[in-house]
Amino acid sequence: MRGGRSLAGQLMLWITATITLLWLVAVGFGAFVMHDEFGEIFDSALQETAERLVPLVVDDLRHRDEPNAPLRIEATRGPSEEEYLTYQVRDETGRVLLHSHTAPVDPFGAPLKVGFWEGRKGRIYTAATLDETIFVQVQDSAKERREATREGSLALLLPVLLIVPLTITAVWFIVRRVLAPVETLRAAIGEKDGGNLAAIEAVGLPQELRPILRSVNLLLARLRAVLAAEREFTSNSAHELRTPIAGALAQTQLLLSELTDVPERARAQQIEASLQKLTKLTEKLLQLARAEAGIGMTENTFDVADVARVVVTDFQRASADAGRIRLASDLAAPVLHEGEADAFAIVLRNLIENALLHGRADAPVDIHLTGAGDVRIRNGAPRMSDEELAAVRKRFARGRTLAAGSGLGLSIAERLLGQMQASLVLTSPIPGMPDGFQAEIVFPTRS
Known part of the structure; x- marks a missing residue:
């Protein structure tokens, strides 16, 4: 049979599991909210960029001759710098008139309709002139959105990895302090045996443990009474048996001194031996009673x-x-x-x-x-x-x-x-x- 599990151990296990689960749920919920908020921020930046590009692009096209091929806007940043937004300028037929240096020559998959469109490579916002002859489509990277969400989630999770162990340590300390009276009561009960049945003092015990202590003390009192009655009976029996046995032994020995017939003398000797054995047994019972009394x-x-x-x-x-x-x-x-x-x-x-x-x-x-x-x-x-x-x-x-x-x-x-x-x-x-x-x-x- 396996030993019972520790109450403190079970408390620590369940509290640790609960705290960890709650923190993970909180991180997951925070990541979900953060993903939506990041989406709104990226969408707002995407829309604002597209709308600001429309008048600039129209003005630029007016001063240019109509090109046969799409014009590519050269980059002004270093080759190692990453570009998060790409754009294309298209006419009403869908032909690409301008595009950023990292944007593809082929048109984006988004339709020529003002608003957002979700593509495989990213989210696109389309802005247009009032006559809807020129369309500006700006695309951000889906990878960047995922990376922002992932880094934000890690920023939430990393403190949790520090907070959870600190919380568990604090819980362990508190559980130990709260359960200290239980350990004290357990140790006090464990010390009780046949030679120590004194009542346990209720020093510093919380209200929840006092009924248990009261029941244990009542049980100890009943045990003391039962053992005392048993010892008293054994002791009194041994004392009461001594006198009649001693008298019977003396009479038997007197009878032996008077008997000369061999058969009767042999039977008297058997009686004497039995009485002597009974005397020794009575003495042992008296010693046992004194031992049980705790002398x-x-x-x-x-x-x-x-x-x-x-x-x-x-x-x-x-x-x-x-x-x-x-x-x-x-x-x-x-x-x-x-x-x-x-x-x-x-x-x-x-x-x-x-x-x-x-x-x-x-x-x-x-x-x-x-x-x-x-x-x-x-x-x-x-x-x-x-x-x-x-x-x-x-x-x-x-x-x-x-x-x-x-x-x-x-x-x-x-x-x-x-x-x-x-x-x-x-x-x-x-x-x-x-x-x-x-x-x-x-x-x-x-x-």
Whole structure:
């Protein structure tokens, strides 16, 4: 599916196309009007020239003997100068008596009738004496008329080629400024997720966007209420389940101490194992509820090494696999990260517990604090594919293992680390080794 087109881009495209089209229409209309005006000017000059030539030509003919051939008026201008008007003087029979030096000897095609006539080579105006015995026909060049219209149209078009880009630039600047509140609102909505559902402030938004903002804030309020109810239910359920489960487990263990018959004792041991599994699941649900409540989002800081030492010490005291846990540190000084120490302790507990449960029983669990303050937890395990690494990140998902577990540990850890702006990187095999599993906590670089 292709991404949606930009609103600013569509506005720019349509406004640019509209402005360009309007300018071209204006130039075309101007050229049309200019063509008519030029025609009137040329016609006026043509008529005036012909009428002024009539008395001059009649006077000249009176002082000449009647020629046998048409007289050619010699040019007084240079050979490089272009002549725009040509003329012929004809008698009533159509015979050419005089003609300009560039006019043809053969008569023009125009009839001997006063007025305008449109020819293939140009427009002709015919003027005559009162007795209509002498006719003067003046012709201008159609090429010159077309050239005048073309040059005038170019004179209109050339400024447009400069004005249109300037107009588009101005429109782009205005559109960007006008749509800036839309971009601000889009960015504010894009920042919202499960850990940030606060209402968006209507600062500087135009009236058209305020209904949208109101609807978004109402939706965020409903989401906050739904998530709060879900978290409260999960937390309360976990708390309420703790006491009866602990009581049932204690009674079962007391019963085991009193039973001597093997069949009944085996069934009681199964009940004890189920209750212990339920206790661990309840603890995970309580951790998940706290993670969903956003306990990792705080302005406090914690020392990575201090929290890691406390968690490792707790495991070494309470776990039967205490000898497998090894802690190493490259830190030369305390490294502080933003977040809640309790939330980070939950992350470490879940990752170390996963390493102990799902790693090979004869392999150590190495906890390494890097010089940058990151944490790497490694354990021996068969090599996992990329698909398996992606699958174990899902809630209630478990890899190829028969060990007890709920499939919530990695999900809880990722949720809490996300609230602390950190990330969890899972790698298999361990870099530089043929197999194994590594969970690395990467904190953002401190400036």
